[in-house]
Amino acid sequence: MPASRWRGFPRGAGAGAAGAAGGAAAGAAGGYAVGRRRAPRRPDRAAAPPEEPAPAGEDRGGEASAFFGGAEEEGLSREELGRGAWGLLHTVAASYPEEPTRRDRREASRLLNALAWLYPCGECAEHFRGLLRAEPPALGSRTAFAQWLCRTHNRVNTALDKPQFECSAVDLRWSPLACESGTGGRDACARR
Numbered sequence: 001m002p003a004s005r006w007r008g009f010p011r012g013a014g015a016g017a018a019g020a021a022g023g024a025a026a027g028a029a030g031g032y033a034v035g036r037r038r039a040p041r042r043p044d045r046a047a048a049p050p051e052e053p054a055p056a057g058e059d060r061g062g063e064a065s066a067f068f069g070g071a072e073e074e075g076l077s078r079e080e081l082g083r084g085a086w087g088l089l090h091t092v093a094a095s096y097p098e099e100p101t102r103r104d105r106r107e108a109s110r111l112l113n114a115l116a117w118l119y120p121c122g123e124c125a126e127h128f129r130g131l132l133r134a135e136p137p138a139l140g141s142r143t144a145f146a147q148w149l150c151r152t153h154n155r156v157n158t159a160l161d162k163p164q165f166e167c168s169a170v171d172l173r174w175s176p177l178a179c180e181s182g183t184g185g186r187d188a189c190a191r192r
Helices: 016-021 023-028 063-068 078-095 102-118 122-134 142-159 167-173
Strands: 008-010 032-034
Touching: 078 102, 078 142, 078 167, 102 122, 122 142, 142 167
Parallel strands: none
Antiparallel strands: 008 032
């Protein structure tokens, strides 16, 4: 994607003499700088050295280990990542407005497209992009979105030889996030 699309430019490159000064060395390092350039890290603010990994068999995970299993050592499995992603998407669909605004539709579409490009499993992301092309998301209402997502999830389940979910029961399985009061006693889930 062109750098201008990100409102950034290759590191060290940019308008005026300031960008030309560090162009070759910083640009060769790759990456993009968005917004203003950062000053070099001061020695008194150097990053702390990384923590030594735990010896084999030693569990330093504590609460994280109970939540993620051994994720802190090995990363999430493809299956764990998939369950979490589908849980997020179904909860978003359950919370989606029955009468969405143009912005609601645009942001839901952006979420799905971002997931299709940024999903950590490349094979899964490619498959999801194909599903989006085959049947574009139905974002006209909460019901339409939830049903589209259920059909899409079932297509993935078919490809993985997993059982199908009965889409007529999607509202019984997935509901909006159960929220408690947030800061200042406000409903943490209220749209802002």
